[in-house]
Amino acid sequence: MRNVPAKLAAKLYGAADLIADKGIADAKIEEIADASGVPIATLYYYFRGKEEILAFLLGDLLESIAGEVGAAMSKPGTAIDRLKWAVEAQMRVMLENPAACRALVGDLGRATRLPELATALESAFHQPLEQLLREGVEDGTLRAVQDPGKAALSVFGTITIAGLTGTVAQPEHAASYAQETVQAVCDLLLEGLRPRE
Amino acid sequence: MRNVPAKLAAKLYGAADLIADKGIADAKIEEIADASGVPIATLYYYFRGKEEILAFLLGDLLESIAGEVGAAMSKPGTAIDRLKWAVEAQMRVMLENPAACRALVGDLGRATRLPELATALESAFHQPLEQLLREGVEDGTLRAVQDPGKAALSVFGTITIAGLTGTVAQPEHAASYAQETVQAVCDLLLEGLRPRE
Amino acid sequence: MRNVPAKLAAKLYGAADLIADKGIADAKIEEIADASGVPIATLYYYFRGKEEILAFLLGDLLESIAGEVGAAMSKPGTAIDRLKWAVEAQMRVMLENPAACRALVGDLGRATRLPELATALESAFHQPLEQLLREGVEDGTLRAVQDPGKAALSVFGTITIAGLTGTVAQPEHAASYAQETVQAVCDLLLEGLRPRE
Amino acid sequence: MRNVPAKLAAKLYGAADLIADKGIADAKIEEIADASGVPIATLYYYFRGKEEILAFLLGDLLESIAGEVGAAMSKPGTAIDRLKWAVEAQMRVMLENPAACRALVGDLGRATRLPELATALESAFHQPLEQLLREGVEDGTLRAVQDPGKAALSVFGTITIAGLTGTVAQPEHAASYAQETVQAVCDLLLEGLRPRE
């Protein structure tokens, strides 16, 4: 993959929706060219093939999510606050990049085929999250769960499906949807479903 | 789509793994034929094309999940118990049908099949779950959350991603994985992350 | 080809239009089955294959044309009268069987592939016509042309294209069209285009 | 259909015989590729499918016939002379392009392409011919027939079937056949079959 000029990258986002809707396998290179306005041959000048285009788009997304989530988690504050901020950050990035986000989820189940994807997810989400859960126990703002790894996965799953549903369902009310959903998710994850006496 | 004989349906499951691994777009019809033992021409006698084969498999899966989850929720017991059973049921069915399940998630963000899929998911999971949350408030075993719809979605998302991760990661230790994960998920969802005094 | 029951033959005519429009190669056996109301497998019970169905329909048509034209030529009268009757007869049969007729012409150019067709045409039209031209010279009602074979062919061609145009263009005014066309054709063929002083 | 380069068009004529012999439906695309020396994928780069290839060849033929016939009719001379020249011209072009010509006739009765074909034929043959017949009346070299339209059609039919028969039957003696047939056809059409006293 050659160094992708910013102008080209910008055009490529125009094809993200297409790829998200049809999946990379069903999105024909000609369609990607049409949707992005970049000639086929030019795509091949910069990328090795279709897969690399997807990789570029997803990589971009993951980097930006990881960056934002990481930043949210690193801000000074109690673990519980930082968890909320992280949830907000992930939800925000997802709703800001609905297409790439859907493309990402579309390939979640095929993570086997995309080891890099699995690795990237691991370091972008799970590890920071797990770390945060541990820190929450230390500072006393979070409860000690038995299996922090699975808990981190659950938190990720909750936000991901909620975010995905948002990107699919209500593109126009993204802002309010995000806020409400973040609130509901945080409430559920923090307080649980069992009544507190 | 012609009426699919049971014998044929049974054979088709033999191709579910293939479809889940490669995605329907990358699974060649010849491979599906080989994996299932059904001649290509016979596949086309019963189905309009590759997509319809996937639709059939997914429809079948959703029905079976909905059935099991519904049964779990309908058993006599407190809402909190029935919620646990429902979580267990969904997890069990997912791990029993890992391939179809991964294919299903692969389609979650796709626009193509979204309408039907969304509807099917809605009635198979969200509605019963929401109903259950409400009943839990009545019988006092569950807390009243502000937005039961979003809570139901979150619960679904938690289990789904956890289940999906299980199907991808550890096909051989499915049983113990399921148990542990169900426990972790239930613990998280019921008790929440904030410490109880 | 088994002995074709009248009832089946009658149904088959329902597919003649289809065959005429698309040609036998493009008319799928399933379409022929649908158009005629005869199940595919039943067609194969009576015929060896698609080609034989076409052969049956064309054979039927040619027999009936040959019969009518032959009858017209055999009636007592001068050669010039019998020629007119023959022209009328061919035109009539063509307009009565427009579909089969178009199918026939559609395969005229591939007569090489259908030797029987060429032979049948030869004996149904050319030979009687040539004979008639000769008899006209004898009874003094027709002029002696240099090459009676080519003249016979020309007469056949004139009627055939005129008839074909009729079947294609104006199915509803067949009757009047036939009459006018027969008149015009006879006038042209008998009187020629050069002025008689 | 993309703009077809002359070089490609030239190669395509190499497949005309094949198409004429088997009909477009029976001519496999691979055979067309072999016969023309143009790779299959290249054919599909320029044409939408097999049918479009045929359409291109027929369109080309009709244009060339129309051009030659038009030129023959436009030469200075009496109407009767120009009619002879036109007959000669059509016969010549048909025998020069026997393959495309047979393909053309094979399509005469087909509904599929009829509208365009009918229109093309109308302007290429019928109209000029009808005009010629009228001019013949004016300059006194042709007789006034009652229905010039039908007469023009008849003339066209006579030449067409005669030409077609020639292309099918005797490809090797084309030259002499053409001469004899033109003579016979002109003789018949001009003098008629009824004896002149």
Added chain:
DNA sequence: CATGAATGAGCTTTCATTCAT
């Protein structure tokens, strides 16, 4: 005698990719 179900064989078409310009 008639037919629904099933399939082998092969076709058309697609599409990612290359390369001369």
Added chain:
DNA sequence: CATGAATGAAAGCTCATTCAT
């Protein structure tokens, strides 16, 4: 550096045909 033109290599799909009932 960017791209229109061209193509090799599959792949999806069709369809005539068969046969058990």
